[in-house]
Amino acid sequence: MSATEDRVAQAVREIFEFGTAQPAQFSLADIRRRQPRRWTHRAVVVAVAAAILVVFFAPLPHVSLFNRLSQSQNGASPGGSITPTGWVSITLGAGQIAVPSSWKVLYDSPDCPIGKGSEVFVTPTPTACAAPLPGDIPTNAIELYRYVPDKLREYPQVVNGIKVYGTRSGWYDVPSLGIAMAIQGPLGSRVLDTVTRSPQGRSFVVIPLLVSMSEKQARQIVKHVGLYVANVETVASPARRGDVVAQSPVAGLKVARGIGVVLTISSGSRTAAALPPQLPASDGLVNASGLVDVSNGSWPLWQGPGRSPLGNPGTFGLTGGLGQLWLARAAVAHFGSANAVPLPVPLNVAKTISGPVEVTLEILRFSNAASPEWLYYQNESYVRLPQTTVLSIPGVKGGRVIKYDSREVNGGLTEYLFQWADSADWVQVSLLGANMRESQAAAVASDIRA
């Protein structure tokens, strides 16, 4: 370093020291007034960010669950819990999820390219989905999953879907983990959205379970699935004030996007009596002679008139809240024997058979006897839906008989619903078939009454 450079260095040094010698204009206390960022702050930030992601991007668990339930027969099966025997819909709005090519696919079609509107169903791991649903619906309801033989089944609710089912025998509604239950388009495609659309382009959503949620939560979910809250009613209920105690339409129903939902909110009053939860006696479920009459009694799962399917070990499980299929004579006649009839009866076959093909019994027992009153069969909001027509046929125990226009969900089959409340039980018998007449429905109702 030259003498000149040395002088510069010295001068810089002096300037630096001059600066350091300046009187302090701030103290340690000034600094410490600010709260340092600790891990708790970061945790809060992460939690808030996660909550935002969940609210705005991730699929709501309730919605996913009831997408699953919507796959149940007739698309109206509130209740149930996420169990190893359930399946969930991976709603894909949160991002692009590639369908792994390792998934087992048994049926596919080039006519339905995957894309916006596609849905993919896979089975969850048991441990990941063992959480029960809130409210009094799931824990007390009995779900009898349909036995599925080694045949392809068809869930008519997925009107625009290509159904892909595993062939492993012994499973009920659900194949093994990783088997695609329903998929549109070729494997490996990317799914961009979650909205299920009919072939005509109409958009459908599944009514989520809102009971036991707060009104705010319910409104968020209603909005999330593309519906709106048309009305809010308040009733005296032992439920917590502000919680939803009933809803219409009922959860699990597949409806056109954009319809209104009526919420019934608890006023917090304890004037209404709460009944202790009880499982219905198994015999009480199936002793209705009408049901026996429409089954042929030879189906191996059906143990004969007056005998409960609940007693058939290894076939059914108390897992949730759905019903049981019976075969109608017409279907048995078509296939030659009950053992040859796949369940559900494929649409292309069912359409060729005039008259009843399948009968489904659904029983839900609530802890609150008032709850069945709010199911859609008595709710004016529901019966005003364009798909439903309340018939003048005498019902069962004062209930209604509804003709359900199931073109969207059952491929054009006719469906009659017999619904009534029995104490805390909500009971529905649905009769499904092609070209059914009201007289046939009336005969079934008469059988049930008997």
Place this chain on the structure above:
Amino acid sequence: MPRSGVYVSVESVSGSGLTDYDEFFTSMRPQLVGLAFALTGNSQVASDLAQEALLRSWVHWEKIRTYDDPNAWARRVLRNLAANHARHLRRAPRPTPTEDVPELDADRVALLQALAHLPRPQREALVLHDGLGLTVAEVAAELSTPEGTVRSWLSRARAVLAPVLSAGNDTTEVIR
């Protein structure tokens, strides 16, 4: 200093009775003020920048304290703050850099003004090396630059500043 998991309270006290941040603050405050003064030429600004750098150090102390050289992190923050301040000055009316430092002699004031017009890397290298007394290797590490480059910057900066010391207050030629 004991640590547990991912978080140790900043209030943990060393053997001297001071927290580790207290010690950091005590040692770094004059250094940062001096550094900021040399970089900005304004004692008020220098104080503000040093305070901001120390404040950020405090806010992030749980993380910074685990670094190999927390002092370098604070100096880096300060250099960035000084650069931001200089950018701000280019958009705003430029005050006289040394208007509040009458104690400096004319040569030093002229040098300070000339420093402010050096390219940022040269200015920072010169202040860190000649002012703070870091070695070339340390300056190179702090500026993430090869040592040869630092030497080059130092040489150029001194070459530019040398005439200022000789010419007293006349910095016209230097600033041009």
